Amino acid sequence: MSKREFQTEVSQLLQLIIHSLYSHPEIFLRELISNSSDALDKLRHLTLVDESYKSLPFDPRIDLELNEESKTLTISDTGIGMSEEDLVSHLGTIARSGTKNFLSQLSGDARKDSNLIGQFGVGFYSAFMVADKVEVVSRKAGEDKAYRWTSDGKTGFDIEPAERAVAGTTILLHFNEEGAQYANSWRLKEIVKKYSNHIAFPIFLTYDKSEWNETEKKSIKTRTTEQVNAASALWRRPKSELTDDDYKELYKSITGDWEDPLFWFHTKAEGSLEYTTLFFIPSKAPLDLYQAEYKVGVKLYVKRVFIMDDAKELLPQYLRFVRGIIDSEDLPLNVSREILQQNKVLTSIRTASVKKILSELKNVAANQPEQYLKFISEYNRPLKEGLYGDFANRETLLDLVRFKSTKVDGLTSLADVKARMKGEQKSIYYITGGSESLLRTSPLLEIYKKKDLEVLILDDEFDEIVFSGIEKYGDIDLKSVNKTSTSEDLKDDAEPDKAESLKPLLDKLKATLGDRVKDVRASVRLADSPSVIVSDEEEPSIKMQQMMRAMGQKDIPALKPTLEINPDHEIVKKLLARSDDAVTDDAAWLLFDQALLMEGVPLQDPASFVHRLNRILNLSI
Ligand code: ADP
Numbered sequence: 314m315s316k317r318e319f320q321t322e323v324s325q326l327l328q329l330i331i332h333s334l335y336s337h338p339e340i341f342l343r344e345l346i347s348n349s350s351d352a353l354d355k356l357r358h359l360t361l362v363d364e365s366y367k368s369l370p371f372d373p374r375i376d377l378e379l380n381e382e383s384k385t386l387t388i389s390d391t392g393i394g395m396s397e398e399d400l401v402s403h404l405g406t407i408a409r410s411g412t413k414n415f416l417s418q419l420s421g422d423a424r425k426d427s428n429l430i431g432q433f434g435v436g437f438y439s440a441f442m443v444a445d446k447v448e449v450v451s452r453k454a455g456e457d458k459a460y461r462w463t464s465d466g467k468t469g470f471d472i473e474p475a476e477r478a479v480a481g482t483t484i485l486l487h488f489n490e491e492g493a494q495y496a497n498s499w500r501l502k503e504i505v506k507k508y509s510n511h512i513a514f515p516i517f518l519t520y521d522k523s524e525w526n527e528t529e530k531k532s533i534k535t536r537t538t539e540q541v542n543a544a545s546a547l548w549r550r551p552k553s554e555l556t557d558d559d560y561k562e563l564y565k566s567i568t569g570d571w572e573d574p575l576f577w578f579h580t581k582a583e584g585s586l587e588y589t590t591l592f593f594i595p596s597k598a599p600l601d602l603y604q605a606e607y608k609v610g611v612k613l614y615v616k617r618v619f620i621m622d623d624a625k626e627l628l629p630q631y632l633r634f635v636r637g638i639i640d641s642e643d644l645p646l647n648v649s650r651e652i653l654q655q656n657k658v659l660t661s662i663r664t665a666s667v668k669k670i671l672s673e674l675k676n677v678a679a680n681q682p683e684q685y686l687k688f689i690s691e692y693n694r695p696l697k698e699g700l701y702g703d704f705a706n707r708e709t710l711l712d713l714v715r716f717k718s719t720k721v722d723g724l725t726s727l728a729d730v731k732a733r734m735k736g737e738q739k740s741i742y743y744i745t746g747g748s749e750s751l752l753r754t755s756p757l758l759e760i761y762k763k764k765d766l767e768v769l770i771l772d773d774e775f776d777e778i779v780f781s782g783i784e785k786y787g788d789i790d791l792k793s794v795n796k797t798s799t800s801e802d803l804k805d806d807a808e809p810d811k812a813e814s815l816k817p818l819l820d821k822l823k824a825t826l827g828d829r830v831k832d833v834r835a836s837v838r839l840a841d842s843p844s845v846i847v848s849d850e851e852e853p854s855i856k857m858q859q860m861m862r863a864m865g866q867k868d869i870p871a872l873k874p875t876l877e878i879n880p881d882h883e884i885v886k887k888l889l890a891r892s893d894d895a896v897t898d899d900a901a902w903l904l905f906d907q908a909l910l911m912e913g914v915p916l917q918d919p920a921s922f923v924h925r926l927n928r929i930l931n932l933s934i
């Protein structure tokens with residue numbers, strides 16, 4: 314027998330599971346059954362695609378055997394099994410690097426989130442919530458040696474040779490005090506029905522059944538084996554036969570989520586291609602939504618047979634929060650990952666699925682606005698990613714995303730903004746480049762406020778990247794108020810003679826600010842502020858350039874901003890009237906620096922700014 318220690322992360326994880334996740338210890342059974350089901354899926358797949366496995370016997374089943382007296386339960390499967398190496402690496406270390414990173418990030422309340430279990434592949438260890446000793450006997454398919462892995466879930470585990478008649482895995486739990494309640498056949502049946510009813514393989518329970526015996530006038534126990542789950546591919550049944558509870562239960566059993574899904578879309582396609590899709594939207598965004606190593610949520614089946622659950626090509630990346638099943642009649646059972654990538658059948662299913670999901674979301678938005686709001690509060694961001702990448706569905710996505718705005722509290726749709734447009738209004742406007750509060754107080758909005766034009770507040774970091782590539786919503790232009798070109802909606806205010814009379818001052822400012830600015834011009838977009846920074850149509854905003862540098866892009870050329878001056882502002886008028894001196898020089902710089910500050914751009918030389926400000930203050934006090 315050889316003694317081994319758990320990898321440090323495993324010990325941490327065990328602590329976490331045993332101490333923080335105690336509220337639902339019954340999920341241990343769901344986790345172990347789902348591992349068995351995965352193992353059966355894997356072996357079935359091999360027997361279909363791999364010559365050397367085709368001749369092996371395969372009788373897929375999961376067996377639970379209960380011994381009430383000794384308070385033990387075994388969970389056995391005839392699945393793929395584990396070799397000695399597998400036992401060490403799968404049950405002694407955390408295989409997925411994402412789990413490691415994830416653990417280190419977690420703190421406080423997040424630790425109590427039971428979604429962790431399963432979602433991050435820590436399922437097996439949940440056995441230690443209910444058992445003080447766990448034995449795993451496993452034999453890998455195609456090999457004749459079996460091994461026993463034993464652990465008390467504290468420091469480490471033992472491995473020794475063992476016997477097992479056929480390939481598969483048997484897990485023996487010695488229930489602890491907490492687990493003793495599960496040494497009860499009635500309770501076990503209830504838990505299987507609750508979480509694992511739609512596992513595709515039969516689950517049998519063997520236990521001592523008490524029955525009244527008329528002749529002996531007492532109840533007698535007989536060892537009995539019963540199938541306890543429905544084992545049906547529920548998604549293949551007609552919608553009319555399914556209840557909401559059926560869907561919710563299936564969702565929970567395939568995702569390990571505790572909460573009901575927000576909604577689901579069940580589609581059966583019959584025509585040139587035959588397939589069934591069942592998609593669920595989780596009520597909370599998956600925890601790994603913004604991690605590069607996110608776990609795929611859609612499983613691929615072919616003719617009810619599980620094929621794979623990690624194919625990123627099933628749906629576009631921005632829909633990675635969708636959970637569910639794609640079951641095709643037309644793909645070959647031995648479809649490989651390489652084939653999937655360029656498979657026409659899959660491409661068509663994927664295209665249709667995306668359309669379906671988006672159009673169903675549109676229905677929800679129209680018919681169940683409150684539900685839609687819940688959806689948007691979790692998934693607005695991934696939808697915006699779609700705007701960036703999915704050109705084919707851009708129109709629909711533009712209708713699905715929601716925006717903050719100067720006109721309404723909460724969120725609004727472009728359709729509503731369009732409906733609110735004033736008769737002669739030509740474009741829809743938005744502002745980017747900072748936090749919500751910075752944007753809402755930006756001088757750039759002054760003229761829009763004055764003219765009562767709505768402006769969308771795009772305060773998400775990547776909004777500028779996403780929306781600078783989108784020129785139209787239907788036939789209406791989408792315009793950034795940060796850009797230099799002025800729109801027709803503002804034009805009538807630009808009085809050419811005003812700009813003309815301002816020219817001496819503009820020249821003076823240009824001379825003073827030198828190569829810090831690209832240009833200085835008269836503005837038509839200001840009401841209360843004397844000056845503002847604007848960007849060129851084709852250039853990223855100053856804030857954006859800052860962000861790109863912060864993200865490590867060193868080779869961003871330092872683009873010079875354009876300064877706009879408000880011809881109607883008192884300060885500007887006075888400056889225009891005043892002849893050149895130290896005060897006008899200070900004022901020029903202050904107009905520039907304050908415009909930068911309002912953009913949220915830190916000053917290059919704060920000391921000079923303060924000196925100038927104090928000189929001017931001194932004059933006025
Ligand atoms: P996950 O199922 O998310 O991978 P688990 O902690 O539940 O994480 O299981 C860890 C690994 O142990 C599995 O990925 C699998 O390789 C292996 N394993 C667990 N149970 C079984 C089983 N019954 N048969 C074969 N392998 C198993």
Ligand code: MG
Pocket residue numbers: 344347348431434435436437
């Ligand atoms: Mg698992």
